[in-house]
Amino acid sequence: MDDTVDPVEYYERRFGITIEDKEQRPQKGRRKRDSGQEAQVRELADPTVLEAGLKMTYTPSRFEGPWLADALRGFYDRELIADVLAMIKGGKEACVYRCATTGPIPTPLAAAKVYRPRQFRNLRNDAMYREGRAPLTLAGKPLTERDQREMRAIAGRTRFGESLIHTSWLMYEFTAMQALFEAGADVPEPYAAESNAVLMAYVGDEYTAAPTLNSVSLARSEAQVLFERVLRNIELMLRQGLIHGDLSAYNILYWEGIPWIIDLPQVTLLESNRRSHAILERDVQRICDYFARQGVDCDAHAISDDLWYRYGQDEVWAASDFDLTLTAKD
Numbered sequence: 113m114d115d116t117v118d119p120v121e122y123y124e125r126r127f128g129i130t131i132e133d134k135e136q137r138p139q140k141g142r143r144k145r146d147s148g149q150e151a152q153v154r155e156l157a158d159p160t161v162l163e164a165g166l167k168m169t170y171t172p173s174r175f176e177g178p179w180l181a182d183a184l185r186g187f188y189d190r191e192l193i194a195d196v197l198a199m200i201k202g203g204k205e206a207c208v209y210r211c212a213t214t215g216p217i218p219t220p221l222a223a224a225k226v227y228r229p230r231q232f233r234n235l236r237n238d239a240m241y242r243e244g245r246a247p248l249t250l251a252g253k254p255l256t257e258r259d260q261r262e263m264r265a266i267a268g269r270t271r272f273g274e275s276l277i278h279t280s281w282l283m284y285e286f287t288a289m290q291a292l293f294e295a296g297a298d299v300p301e302p303y304a305a306e307s308n309a310v311l312m313a314y315v316g317d318e319y320t321a322a323p324t325l326n327s328v329s330l331a332r333s334e335a336q337v338l339f340e341r342v343l344r345n346i347e348l349m350l351r352q353g354l355i356h357g358d359l360s361a362y363n364i365l366y367w368e369g370i371p372w373i374i375d376l377p378q379v380t381l382l383e384s385n386r387r388s389h390a391i392l393e394r395d396v397q398r399i400c401d402y403f404a405r406q407g408v409d410c411d412a413h414a415i416s417d418d419l420w421y422r423y424g425q426d427e428v429w430a431a432s433d434f435d436l437t438l439t440a441k442d
């Protein structure tokens with residue numbers, strides 16, 4: 113709803129209802145509203161309060177509103193956020209919003225990543241990353257063979273099983289961010305997770321979110337420094353037994369000289385995924401592709417061979433055994 117629209121008329125049209133306004137539209141014979149109705153009308157007519165009763169300065173579209181309210185309600189209830197200010201980016205896998213925080217969160221702004229409803233997500237390649245990863249519950253605990261009902265649902269890809277996979281996907285992102293943040297990697301601090309959203313530190317200022325690195329041109333000297341910092345981050349991840357799995361300049365935010373690494377749901381376990389060597393090679397290759405364009409002299413094969421030599425397993429599978437036919441922005 114833009115500022116020129118009368119909020120009362122807007123909600124009348126939107127919900128097909130008539131909102132009586134005693135002061136401005138006196139009409140004979142109409143019943144007087146009780147105070148409860150008046151409060152409801154005030155709430156409906158307040159452009160910043162969603163029908164779910166959540167304050168949102170950002171105006172979601174008709175279909176986005178209920179989905180967004182549902183995904184973020186837990187953060188409001190836990191008094192972690194007080195308002196959604198703007199959408200930072202709406203994409204095919206997730207939408208990210210700038211939120212005003214409250215309570216225990218140390219920064220005034222946070223980023224809420226809300227996943228697309230699972231039935232609309234593209235899970236084409238998810239099996240590749242899920243290999244060797246026990247499904248995680250919303251509490252961040254791995255399911256075990258004792259959780260037979262859940263395991264059967266996942267194997268049979270029932271609706272319940274799909275929802276467990278969806279939660280696990282999101283919880284891998286959250287728990288990987290926790291581990292990496294604690295290890296000192298350049299990832300936004302993760303604050304909280306709900307079944308369809310992750311709340312994390314926001315990178316940017318009150319007007320604009322940080323750009324992704326692919327849209328930034330760097331001076332050669334700065335590119336070299338940043339490249340080395342990204343490599344240090346890859347190494348830090350390997351020390352935690354993790355490979356990003358979709359690392360590229362599209363999943364790095366650039367802000368005040370720091371490369372913030374984001375978008376980790378497909379994080380790959382170094383030790384238990386047969387493709388970890390190939391996935392690491394691809395991550396390094398994509399990073400080198402970007403930095404070579406910025407004038408950095410880098411040899412992706414030499415770097416990933418060295419990393420694999422130092423952190424990889426006595427692998428049975430060579431990277432070349434796998435053809436990872438994924439494009440740069442999956």
Ligand SMILES: Nc1ncnc2c1ncn2[C@@H]1O[C@H](COP(=O)(O)OP(=O)(O)OP(=O)(O)O)[C@@H](O)[C@H]1O
Nearest residue numbers: 201203204205206208223300313314315321374375
């Ligand atoms: N912590 C953050 N602070 C500021 N902006 C962020 C943050 N996290 C994500 N973004 C913005 O949201 C975009 C999408 O985030 P992310 O890469 O995690 O999701 P995605 O799964 O790639 O979504 P899609 O594939 O739908 O674009 C990023 O490119 C970036 O512009």
Ligand SMILES: [Mg+2]
Nearest residue numbers: 362363374375
């Ligand atoms: Mg991304």
